[in-house]
Every structure is written in C-alpha cells, then in structure tokens.
C-alpha cells in the first residue's frame with residue numbers, strides 16, 4: 457500500500473512565491489535596470505545596495521532539474537563540444553543560455569535568464585570560475601571575482617585572520633568598482649538593512665531545518681531542498697523572512713500536534729548526504745515512506761544562511777558568512793559537522809548520494825562515511841545520482857539498493873514510540 461505523504465501548505469505557495477521573483481526580475485530587466493548573474497554565496501546584498509537585481513545561477517539549474525528539462529539542456533551544451541563529465545549544473549546553464557539547438561523561452565522555467573550586465577563569482581569550485589570567465593568574454597560584460605579560500609583544518613588563527621582581511625578588502629574593491637560602473641554612491645544603510653533581513657531569514661531557516669530533530673519530523677529533509685528556492689531568489693530581502701516565518705509557523709503547528717511528514721509511523725530516520733537529486737525528490741520521499749522511513753537530516757541545507765550575520769558590521773559579517781559556512785571547511789571539520797548532525801537528529805541509517813558530475817561536494821565523501829560508520833555503527837547505502845543529468849541515474853538500480861538497505865534496517869528493528877498515527 458502506498459504511504460500517504462502530508463504535503464506542506466507552503467509547498468503549494470512555493471512556486472507562486474518564486475514565480476513572482478522571476479516576473480519582477482524580467483520587468484526590471486525590460487525597464488533597463490541592471491542584472492547580475494551570481495554564483496554561490498556571491499554578495500547579492502552589495503549588488504542590491506546599487507539597485508542591481510541578482511540571479512543565482514546554480515539555483516536556476518535546480519529549477520530546470522525539477523522541471524525535468526535539465527538533461528535535455530545538458531545535451532544541448534554537449535552539442536557545443538562540452539564534455540558530459542563537466543558538472544551537470546554548469547552544462548544545464550550553458551544549454552539554457554547558448555545551447556544548440558537554442559532552447560526557446562517557452563521551454564525554459566520563467567522564460568529563461570535575462571541577459572546580465574555583469575557577472576559576480578565567488579569561486580568555490582573550478583568549473584564555476586572557468587565558466588564565468590568564459591561568459592564574461594562571450595557576453596562582453598565585466599566579471600567581478602572575490603576569492604574564497606577553503607579553510608582547511610590545518611590553518612592557524614593568524615592565517616584565517618589574514619584571509620578575513622583579504623576578503624573584506626576584496627568586498628571594498630567590489631564596491632569601488634560598482635560605484636564607477638553604476639555612477640552611484642554605495643548605500644551602506646541599505647546594505648545593513650539587507651544583512652539584517654538575511655540574518656533573520658537565516659535564523660528562521662536553520663530553525664526550520666532544526667525542527668526535523670523532532671520525532672516524528674514535521675517535514676522530510678528532501679522537502680527542505682525545495683524550500684531553499686526562496687533563499688536563492690530573495691537573498692537579503694524581506695520576502696525571504698516572510699516566507700520562512702510562514703514555513704516555520706506551519707512546522708510549529710505540526711510539532712505541537714505530533715504530526716509527521718507522512719501518515720503512519722515514522723519507523724526509521726535517515727541521514728541524506730550530498731546534494732539532492734532534484735529531478736527525483738518526490739519519488740525518493742515516496743520510496744522511503746513506503747518503508748516508514750523519512751530522511752530527516754542533511755548537511756546541505758546548512759550551506760545556506762548564516763545566523764551570526766551582524767548588520768552593524770556588514771562587510772565583516774558577510775566575509776564570515778562566505779568563509780565559515782560548513783561548505784567551506786576542511787575534511788576533519790566536515791566529518792565533525794556531519795557526525796554532530798547525525799547525532800542530533802536521532803538517525804538510524806545513512807544514505808550517501810554520490811553526485812556523478814560534482815567532484816567538489818563528493819570530495820571526501822568516502823572518508824566521511826568511513827568515520828561516520830566507525831563512530832556511529834549505523835548501516836549505510838551509497839546511491840549513484842546527479843543533480844541535473846538523469847543519464848547518470850537509474851531508478852531500478854537506486855530502488856533496488858534502497859530495498860536492500862531497508863531490509864537491513866528492518867532486521868535491526870524499528871525505533872520505539874516514534875510514531876504519528878493520528879491519521880490526519
């Protein structure tokens with residue numbers, strides 16, 4: 457029998473909310489306002505201080521994947537000569553913007569991407585940096601780069617302080633460049649306001665993710681991957697605060713009433729490692745639910761937001777945001793962070809997703825799994841997938857691995873008294 461999922465009311469609101477952002481973006485572009493394409497944690501808040509609209513390109517890849525067109529777009533990028541081994545998010549983006557044959561706007565989510573006036577890159581991955589460099593030449597628009605050195609385990613306090621100082625001075629240089637580029641004086645008050653909104657949205661988001669520690673969890677962490685989209689769209693904007701306040705309030709109500717994400721007992725709580733497979737999120741939720749299992753924890757959602765932001769020290773706190781995020785630390789720090797997450801969320805088993813074309817997030821995954829297994833003794837399964845390219849994913853293979861994994865968990869016995877059987 458198919459286990460019923462309890463959809464969140466906010467999921468119904470999600471696309472309308474995100475659609476409004478894209479509509480405004482296109483209107484701003486048509487009205488002649490500046491648009492920047494940004495990667496990763498680029499300082500969207502500084503751009504907003506100049507009235508520049510920002511687009512988070514990796515987030516757009518997520519939309520294309522959810523819409524089921526990302527593999528087609530990857531193909532269109534490969535027709536230009538790009539290798540299928542190149543990150544699928546990047547191939548998706550190339551396919552959407554330069555692919556051959558060129559995709560029509562009606563095929564692309566939100567009518568595609570408005571042409572940018574500048575590119576902003578905070579390189580966390582070589583592929584992203586190289587493609588930005590290439591697009592800067594191809595489109596004839598400036599490229600602003602802010603370095604983001606990884607904070608490896610062995611770095612001392614002095615080296616970290618130096619990296620902090622360098623990052624702040626690069627942000628100041630970016631402001632100087634943008635003053636000349638736009639002919640406008642930078643509005644520091646607006647930056648502080650934007651950082652304040654970002655801080656508030658970050659706190660709410662981390663609270664939302666933290667609520668999955670409850671048993672039963674009010675939401676699957678795979679759902680949380682979709683609820684990241686407002687973060688992509690409304691960085692440093694009041695809309696993100698409103699969205700996450702509403703989402704938190706819906707989850708508060710579920711927790712208060714002991715309502716879980718599925719109808720029936722939550723027998724097994726799972727940790728999901730690495731990126732989501734965006735084009736299969738609902739199917740994975742359903743597959744796990746058929747065994748009474750819910751993925752309740754992941755480290756990826758913590759890569760977004762930074763509750764320690766300080767509007768009084770906007771540049772410094774932004775530098776900390778970009779450097780001290782769990783996405784930018786060394787292997788031992790990642791192992792420690794993942795072990796803590798697994799402990800905090802009362803996990804019964806580990807699902808390690810190996811994203812075929814992402815070499816960066818995969819890096820160290822075997823070491824993390826080895827350490828996690830040693831420390832927790834939890835059973836695990838490694839499933840092969842990809843963020844955007846469905847050719848690297850097989851339903852039958854993944855389903856069969858999950859079936860075997862769930863049998864192992866079942867043999868160990870379910871947790872006691874973790875149910876939500878209220879039938880609502």
Ligand code: SF4
Pocket residue numbers: 514543544545546580581582583584813814815816817843
């Ligand atoms: S981190 Fe991975 S998924 Fe993200 S852009 Fe780089 S290679 Fe692609």
